[in-house]
Amino acid sequence: MGFRMAPPQDPLYAGLGQAIRIATDLLAALIVGGALGWVCDTYVFDSTPWSMIIGLLMGIVAGMRNAYRSIQRWPKT
């Protein structure tokens, strides 16, 4: 197997890259949503655990939105 400059053009590695991107898109939004909710709970509203639950739900939505966005951008092959 010879490497040309760009493994991203190799179909195997391109698919791997896309999978990695989607996975972290979903995960990061969940973390951010949960963290924001937790901060609201402990420092702003004193409403444990409700804003964290709402934050996690919104994080799920936001993660799907980010994942959807990156799918839209993929070059058509």
Place this chain on the structure above:
Amino acid sequence: MEESPLHQFELQNWIPISLGGFDISINKAVVFMWIVVLVAAVLMVMAGSARKLVPGKLQSLAEMMVDFIRSMILDTMGKEGMRFFPLVATLFVFILFSNLIGLIPGSYTVTSQIIVTAVFSFVVYGLSLVMGFMLHGAKFLGILVPPGTPGWLVPLMIPIEIISQVARPVSLAVRLFANMTAGHVMLAVLFSLTIGGGLLVGWLPFAFTVAIYGLEFGIAFIQAYIFSILTCVYLGDAFHLHGHDEHAH
């Protein structure tokens, strides 16, 4: 033998330095960051100094890389994105070299420290925010409301979009860090199995070590590529509001 696979990421202060209460000691990661910069700079300068019409090996490699980054920027940002070429190329080359140098046994992968990747991604994201506000002013806040949102959804969309915007630099940082760390942990586990297993059983994990090592080589490229293309995408979003958003190109 009974060594934790995470042991390779621990850092000891080699030369303790403290400046104004901040710990800026020299450790392995710092030294390897210097090595990465040095190797990348020397290779690139050597490749660029020949300037032959028919390029040699090193020059054609560098030309391929520059061409690759250029087409990446043109695809995602268009012509006006070329002013970010130095930034994107620097990020790409630094991440690529630190991933590759980290694969040499006994060396250190700088990008397996989350603080390194987080600084990169937050700088990139901060730059895209500053750019967006400079170019569009208060209208840039319109990214929080995607076009075509019905009015009653706006109060719900704004927090969701805020989360999805904040998640961008986080996912950028976590992706690079997690991939490098996971790869090296996997290699460490497999290799300690090889040594522990001896000749009779050890050949199986050793075969996997070799295979994963090859995979990690590809991952090094992929991660550098993903990081720099997402840099382009985020900066491009600041250029054209909603440009690529709803209609795929």
